[in-house]
Amino acid sequence: MTVLIVEDERTLARELGIFLHNQNFACTVARTAAEARWQLADTPFDFVLLDLGLPDGDGLDVLAEAKQNELAAAVIILTARSAVEDRIGGLELGxxxxxxxxxSLPELLARMHAITRRRFGLHKPTVPVGAFSLDLQNRRLLHAGQEVGLSVKEYDVxxxxxxxxxxxxxRLQLTEHIWGNLSEAGFDSNYIDAHIKNLRKKLGQHADTDWLETVRGLGYRVRV
Incomplete structure (x- = not known):
């Protein structure tokens, strides 16, 4: 998943980026409100980690503007402000x-996992798909209780x-989700096609993969 880190403290932004990269998130950092606005207008992120005290503006204003522009990303506010009004204001803005x-960085990760489950209507971290089950918390695909070996990008797709x-x-949506922002000129649909081919080959050794569909001229779909 892709994450926009809006944080002007360089040390914290770097720590967040390293930690989340190690958890297989694709991260982009914005250190000002202006840069955050530009990134949000340009890239469909999955998460936004938003500091409120930015050098050129208030993070709440960035959030309000993004929500007016129908921001789809999940937003977690990270701030030193302790006033209840700021917390309420951020939550009421969306x-x-x-x-x-x-x-704690592990607590942040746990909250991101919880938000993902809520957003996709999941009640537990294991999702059945065909004869397989996807363990979202531990990033594993299981068949009959045994792990199916996937690469990082195959799992992400x-x-x-x-x-x-x-x-x-x-294919473009999948590519942006996995690799982050790509210009149209740098987009190559073969990235995704190759991963889908490998997935079908690996999963097909264990069970049918009819649920992993190619929608000609459009992309791919998991049908359940």
């Missing part, structure tokens, strides 16, 4: 959660399709 600084079950995702 933030999904709020963490006061200093905070499959999990995003599963989370968006019964919805057609284009």
């Amino acid at each position: 933030a999904d959660d709020y963490l006061a600084k200093p905070f 499959l999990s995003y399709l599963v989370l968006n079950k019964n919805r057609v995702l284009t």
Whole structure:
């Protein structure tokens, strides 16, 4: 998944980026309100980690403007502000959660996982798909209780399709979700096609994969 880190403290932004990268998130950093606005207008992120005290403006104003522009990303406010009014203001503007600084990185990750489950209507971290089950918390695909060996990117493609079950995702949507912002000129649909081919080969050794559909001229869909 892709994450926009809106944070002007360089050390914290770097720590967040390293931690989330190690959890297989694709991260982009914005250190000002202006840069955050530009990134949000340009890229469809999955998460926004938003500091409120930015050098050129208030993070709440960035959030309000983004929501007016129909921001789809989940937003977690990360701030040193302790006033209840700020927390209420952020949540009422559409933030999904709020963490006061200093905070634990594992707690942040747990909250991101919880938001993902809520957004996709999941009641537990394991999702059945065909004869398989997807363990979202531990990033594993299981068949008959045994792990099916997938590469990091193969898992990312499959999990995003599963989370968006019964919805057609284009190759560009899948590519941006996994690799982050790509210009149209740099887009190559072969990236996704190769991963889908590998997934079908690996999964097909265990069970049918009829649920992993190619929608000609559009993209791919997991049908359940």
